[in-house]
Amino acid sequence: MKITTEAGERHVLAITVDNEAGVLAKITGLFTARGYNIESLTVADITADHALSRITIVTSGPPPVIDQIIAQLDRLVPVHKVIDLADQGAHVEREIALVKVAGTGEKRIEALRLADVFRAKVVDTTLTSFVFEITGNSDKVDRFIALMRECGLVEVGRTGIVAISRGPEAV
Amino acid sequence: MTEMSGADMVVQALVDLGVDTVFGYPGGAVLPIYDALFNHPTIRHILVRHEQAATHAAEGYARATGKPGVVLVTSGPGATNAVTGITDALLDSIPMVVLTGQVPTTLIGTDAFQECDTVGITRHCTKHNYLVMDPDRLGPIIHEAFHIATHGRPGPVVIDIPKNVQVATGTYSVPELIEHQSYRPQVEPDADAIADAIALIAAAERPIFYTGGGVINAGPDASAALRQLVGLTGAPITSTLMGLGAFPSDDPKWLGMLGMHGTYESNMAMNRADLIIAVGARFDDRVTGRLDAFAPHAKKIHIDIDRSSINKIVPVDVAVLGDAGRALDALIGAWQDKGHKARDLGEWWRRIDGWRATRCLDFPEKKESGAEIMPQRAVKALFEATRGRDPIITTEVGQHQMWAAQHFGFSAPNRWLTSGGLGTMGYGFPAAVGAQVARPDRLVICIAGEASLQMNIQEMGTVSQHRLPVKIFILNNEWMGMVRQWQELTYESRYSNSYSDSLPDFVKLAEAYGWTGLRIDTLGELEDGIRTMIDTPGPVIVDCRVAKLANCFPMIPSGAAHTEMILQPSDVIGTMDDEAKALV
Ligand SMILES: Cc1ncc(C[n+]2csc(CCOP(=O)(O)OP(=O)(O)O)c2C)c(N)n1
Ligand SMILES: [Mg+2]
Numbered sequence: 001m002k003i004t005t006e007a008g009e010r011h012v013l014a015i016t017v018d019n020e021a022g023v024l025a026k027i028t029g030l031f032t033a034r035g036y037n038i039e040s041l042t043v044a045d046i047t048a049d050h051a052l053s054r055i056t057i058v059t060s061g062p063p064p065v066i067d068q069i070i071a072q073l074d075r076l077v078p079v080h081k082v083i084d085l086a087d088q089g090a091h092v093e094r095e096i097a098l099v100k101v102a103g104t105g106e107k108r109i110e111a112l113r114l115a116d117v118f119r120a121k122v123v124d125t126t127l128t129s130f131v132f133e134i135t136g137n138s139d140k141v142d143r144f145i146a147l148m149r150e151c152g153l154v155e156v157g158r159t160g161i162v163a164i165s166r167g168p169e170a171v
Numbered sequence: 172m173t174e175m176s177g178a179d180m181v182v183q184a185l186v187d188l189g190v191d192t193v194f195g196y197p198g199g200a201v202l203p204i205y206d207a208l209f210n211h212p213t214i215r216h217i218l219v220r221h222e223q224a225a226t227h228a229a230e231g232y233a234r235a236t237g238k239p240g241v242v243l244v245t246s247g248p249g250a251t252n253a254v255t256g257i258t259d260a261l262l263d264s265i266p267m268v269v270l271t272g273q274v275p276t277t278l279i280g281t282d283a284f285q286e287c288d289t290v291g292i293t294r295h296c297t298k299h300n301y302l303v304m305d306p307d308r309l310g311p312i313i314h315e316a317f318h319i320a321t322h323g324r325p326g327p328v329v330i331d332i333p334k335n336v337q338v339a340t341g342t343y344s345v346p347e348l349i350e351h352q353s354y355r356p357q358v359e360p361d362a363d364a365i366a367d368a369i370a371l372i373a374a375a376e377r378p379i380f381y382t383g384g385g386v387i388n389a390g391p392d393a394s395a396a397l398r399q400l401v402g403l404t405g406a407p408i409t410s411t412l413m414g415l416g417a418f419p420s421d422d423p424k425w426l427g428m429l430g431m432h433g434t435y436e437s438n439m440a441m442n443r444a445d446l447i448i449a450v451g452a453r454f455d456d457r458v459t460g461r462l463d464a465f466a467p468h469a470k471k472i473h474i475d476i477d478r479s480s481i482n483k484i485v486p487v488d489v490a491v492l493g494d495a496g497r498a499l500d501a502l503i504g505a506w507q508d509k510g511h512k513a514r515d516l517g518e519w520w521r522r523i524d525g526w527r528a529t530r531c532l533d534f535p536e537k538k539e540s541g542a543e544i545m546p547q548r549a550v551k552a553l554f555e556a557t558r559g560r561d562p563i564i565t566t567e568v569g570q571h572q573m574w575a576a577q578h579f580g581f582s583a584p585n586r587w588l589t590s591g592g593l594g595t596m597g598y599g600f601p602a603a604v605g606a607q608v609a610r611p612d613r614l615v616i617c618i619a620g621e622a623s624l625q626m627n628i629q630e631m632g633t634v635s636q637h638r639l640p641v642k643i644f645i646l647n648n649e650w651m652g653m654v655r656q657w658q659e660l661t662y663e664s665r666y667s668n669s670y671s672d673s674l675p676d677f678v679k680l681a682e683a684y685g686w687t688g689l690r691i692d693t694l695g696e697l698e699d700g701i702r703t704m705i706d707t708p709g710p711v712i713v714d715c716r717v718a719k720l721a722n723c724f725p726m727i728p729s730g731a732a733h734t735e736m737i738l739q740p741s742d743v744i745g746t747m748d749d750e751a752k753a754l755v
Contacts, residue, residue: 077353
């Protein structure tokens with residue numbers, strides 16, 4: 001007997017929660033307990049009084065599973081709102097990566113040239129290394145990191161995705 | 172707004188919330204609360220013998236009364252022992268508040284004596300949980316916890332209270348309006364959804380009601396509304412294990428339970444129906460059988476308070492989000508406003524009568540007085556003997572539970588207490604304790620298996636101490652019968668570790684605890700034995716010896732369709748393929 005799983009489409013969920021201890025564990029635990037995917041997760045508080053946080057989760061699954069994920073999240077006591085950004089028309093996604101490359105000579109120059117093409121900023125320099133800050137959607141960040149592999153990549157840190165809908169309205 | 176200790180606040184909050192009973196067990200980390208409860212004039216503390224039993228007793232209390240059950244246990248092992256009952260309450264949507272002691276805030280995270288991460292451990296088996304770090308928060312949190320446990324889909328809430336928070340003083344306050352900021356379940360159904368549902372019901376040629384524990388949770392009025400709506404539409408009705416009692420079993424529209432050990436007529440009617448009206452039921456795998464063969468011809472209406480139950484397993488045509496009682500009332504109102512009359516469902520009923528004619532609950536038995544007792548007969552005799560006494564029945568888990576569900580008739584809600592979702596052996600006896608505490612004058616009987624009973628048999632002491640006249644009726648087949656049945660069906664009768672070896676002498680055990688013990692061996696002794704049990708004041712154990720190898724039929728094997736029921740032993744093949752073996 002073989003165990004099979006179903007493939008599905010990618011969704012970005014924006015979840016507004018009470019900013020209190022254990023909420024993140026509750027949400028990530030729900031994903032593991034029910035076998036849902038987490039491809040990316042970011043969290044930070046978003047109100048002046050630090051009462052609410054926004055969690056952005058990138059997940060994937062067939063439409064009924066996505067619907068179920070939203071319903072399961074929605075019934076958790078500290079969850080205020082769950083929004084599937086795919087349902088809200090167009091949205092913008094961004095991610096930041098810090099990328100460290102080390103080397104000298106031609107590779108170092110090539111790294112700097114590519115960083116310029118990608119509009120990555122240099123945030124730290126030594127004679128033998130750069131740290132670049134790159135912002136963009138995950139594709140762009142992926143491509144930049146792939147190129148840096150050829151230019152002496154030594155370390156990467158990524159934030160994961162934050163996302164928001166386009167247009168004047170709050171969702 | 173008065174200054175008092177955290178422990179006094181806990182007790183004050185319980186008083187303010189109308190709590191009359193707490194099931195618990197003391198220990199170092201809850202001693203301040205126990206001291207505040209000492210000789211309390213209105214709160215009765217029921218000292219159990221194991222914390223798991225406290226949680227099941229609280230469930231029994233809740234299920235019998237509709238009020239939340241309250242549990243008080245110490246930190247560490249007290250809390251971990253409570254986890255099974257908490258999970259049981261989550262799966263069966265039982266309102267429960269569990270207060271756990273915790274090491275002082277200054278020691279949290281240091282592996283202190285009897286420290287465990289109670290909120291971490293219970294995070295995913297509670298509806299919500301709290302760690303209270305400040306005594307001023309105790310009042311608001313306890314009141315909110317009761318609100319959450321009882322509103323929307325009910326469930327267990329844990330409040331973990333460090334010992335120094337119980338000792339410290341602060342201000343007790345009660346939130347004015349307990350409306351949670353984010354938790355606001357929809358109670359009133361949408362009018363549009365009700366209109367859509369009524370249109371489907373009015374047009375259906377082969378409708379069936381499929382109801383669950385949600386109707387019981389919605390209160391006695393919901394059961395009354397269900398009866399009215401079924402009467403108006405003339406449709407047949409079946410129910411899950413958890414929903415028994417919401418509709419009277421002696422009504423001709425009642426088809427019996429559905430699902431794995433449900434009746435042939437229920438399952439066939441679900442399979443052939445053109446409309447299923449699901450009320451407070453969640454399409455559990457024990458109910459649906461093989462999903463791709465589940466109710467293939469039916470449109471589906473699903474009434475549920477929990478939006479995550481809707482479309483979770485089975486996609487539905489009309490979703491009615493809200494309280495089952497309110498939704499049923501709204502359906503009745505809409506039916507009458509539109510001037511609908513019950514359709515002629517004569518053809519549908521003729522087909523149902525055809526399935527009924529298989530008499531799927533009949534069982535072979537010998538009739539002479541020296542014959543061995545069939546377990547089904549024992550349940551039927553118990554039912555007959557207690558008719559008119561409005562008993563509360565609890566069960567353990569196994570074959571006896573299914574036989575009780577099949578052969579004991581219920582005509583009102585809150586009389587049938589069983590562990591459905593988690594299927595917890597050891598539930599039934601403590602649940603009977605809780606029900607008896609809540610309803611001291613009622614006849615409370617735990618229908619038990621000899622194996623399950625031993626999981627919380629220590630509660631005999633609790634019963635003696637609190638002078639509870641609980642009756643335990645053991646269907647003693649000397650086997651973990653349900654396990655043995657599956658081994659017979661699936662593993663060519665290799666009975667690995669399913670024999671109930673080294674059983675105690677239950678009669679002597681009863682006497683050791685100051686109970687009355689009775690043994691029934693033959694069919695001729697059955698009725699008199701049951702009568703003696705009922706007539707004997709105080710707690711009684713009946714060791715009713717039943718046929719050892721009887722199996723529970725009808726049965727839909729795991730992964731089979733509603734139409735593929737095993738009706739009798741001769742249908743059993745004895746092996747299964749790996750796909751079927753992998754299912755629970
Ligand atoms: C705590 C727990 N452990 C194991 C099981 C698995 N299980 C289900 S029924 C059963 C046997 C029950 O035997 P008994 O109480 O004698 O009831 P019978 O089936 O014989 O009527 C077992 C072991 C369970 N449901 N709960
Ligand atoms: Mg048994």
